[in-house]
Amino acid sequence: MLLPENINPKLCVYYNASLILNTLYEQKSIDIITLYAEVKKPDNMPINIFFLSLDWLYLTGVIDINDNGVVFYVSKKFKNL
Numbered sequence: 001m002l003l004p005e006n007i008n009p010k011l012c013v014y015y016n017a018s019l020i021l022n023t024l025y026e027q028k029s030i031d032i033i034t035l036y037a038e039v040k041k042p043d044n045m046p047i048n049i050f051f052l053s054l055d056w057l058y059l060t061g062v063i064d065i066n067d068n069g070v071v072f073y074v075s076k077k078f079k080n081l
Contacts, residue, residue, distance in 0.1 A: 010043050016053040019045065024063065024073035032069040 009015050019039045024030065030038070036050050054071070057063040062075040 011046070011049055013049065013053050013056050016045055016049050017057050019043070020050075020053055020057060021062065021073070024071065029070050029072045032065065032071055035071055 016039070019042070020035065023035060023038050032054075036045075036047065039045055039050065054063070054065075058065065060075075062073070064072045064074045066072070
């Protein structure tokens with residue numbers, strides 16, 4: 001599902017992670033529920049794909065999530081999106 005071959009690209013983790021990053025780049029930090037509501041608007045992102053994308057961004061060190069469910073953009077690698 002990371003690199004899909006015969007599925008809709010909107011179900012790809014990379015594509016959906018880019019939507020999450022765009023929202024986080026604008027807001028720097030956002031509540032996880034609000035973040036899902038924001039990224040779901042344009043393409044109706046399924047919640048399981050949302051969490052897989054969040055997991056991937058967290059594991060790669062691009063985002064962090066605190067105990068209150070606030071997602072932070074922390075990576076310096078993707079400064080100029």
